Amino acid sequence: MEEIDVVVAGTVFNDLVFSGVQIPKMGTEVFAQGFALAPGGAANRAVAAARLGARSALVTRFGSDALSTLTRHQLEQEPNLDLASSILIPNWQGPTSAALADGFDRAFVTYWDQQSNPEWKRDQPVKVLHIGLSQDLPQWAQDLRKRGTLLVGGVGWDPSQEWSSALLDRLKGVDIVILNETEALNYTSCQDLETALDCLTQVVDQAVITLGSQGLVASCAGERFRLPALAVQAVDPTGAGDVFTAGYMAATAWGWSFENRLQLASAAAACSVTHLGGASAAPGQQAIGQLLLEQARRGRIALPDWEFLAQWSGIDSL
Known part of the structure; x- marks a missing residue:
């Protein structure tokens, strides 16, 4: 069977973005x-990977309400995105978030009647799987890892702000973790x-800490x-972290170097914040190419430093 590049398992939100x-x-x-009204949550990562050209699949539950149906x-409608492993729950209101963004940060109001997500039950091989670590890894994800799938552990904001150290134990079951600065410092209890990066790399092979407008360390x-x-x-930072993660996962599935994975993830996230929404703002190859050209023309980057990504985006010269 042909391999799936990226599988994303998690909750899809109906995002109302102001x-x-x-x-x-x-x-x-x-x-x-x-x-904007757009799919959010796990959909951000799945759509972003698909738009970059990765063969992607989404494992989730959909509600039967009007917003979830839309x-x-x-x-x-998304090319390269497989929904065959997602299921519809009758008489269930799907999770919904209202995001308020001022161009620099955002806040959310969310309704979520939590349901467990379905499993990946297909024999089709998977290169990279993204799965949340709010609970112990399900057996089906562990089985995929034994068969060679790389696991990316999803972390996210802790609404209780307790930042349980149990997360570090769960990280031992995955290969890659991507966190923002707040999550990294709090979950590792580092100053x-x-x-914090030292602490994370003791339990995972690859760790990335995103720093917003300051870039990243990895x-x-x-x-x-x-x-x-x-x-x-x-314009709207909603979903930028998810788009970053999707770019990193896609490049990992394609076997790119560590530096090139980070470059694609960074460029994809930068493109996404210039538009409204999470999944709806996820860029394709052409948009990333245009961004690199614009950055080079304004003297913000040296295009030779981004040569690999520029060629991938179809840029021949200025």
Whole structure:
């Protein structure tokens, strides 16, 4: 059987995204400059990987309500995205989030009647699997890893803000972890990024800590790497971390070098924040090429430093 490049298992949210707006005080009303309805959550990663050209699949549950029906329909239109392992739950309201973004950060209001997600039951081989670590790894994911699948552990924000150290134990069951700065420092109980990276690489082969506009720090097989962020005019950061993860997973599935994986992930995330929504803002190959050209023309990057990604994006010269 032909291998699936990227499988994403997790919860899909119906994202209602309001941009150019501050969080209102109780009893007041504010007006947003922009609005989008888009699939969110696990869909961000699955769609972003598919748009980059990775053969992708999504393992999730869909509600039967009007918003979930529209979300599912949007996902069915995505080329390279397989929904055959996702299921519909009758009489269930799918998770829904309202995201308020001011161009620099965002806040969420979410409704979520939690349900466990279905399993990947197909014999089709998988190169890279993304799965959440809020609970112990399911047996089916462990079985895929034994057959050669690389596991990316999903972490995310801890709403309790307890930042349980149990996460580090769960990381021993995966190969790759990608966290933002807040998550990395809190989950490892470290005071600085270098120490946090040391802590993470004791339990995983590859660790990436994203720093927003400051770029990233990462480690793979003992090799440390820093990459500054591409300077863009941000409209909505919703889902940018998911798009970053999708770019890294796709490049990993294709066997790219560590540096090139980070470059693709960074460029994809930079593209995504210039538009509204998570999955709806995920870029394709052409958009990344245009971003690199723009960055080079403005003197923000030296295009030869991005030669591999430039060629992949179809850029021949300035």
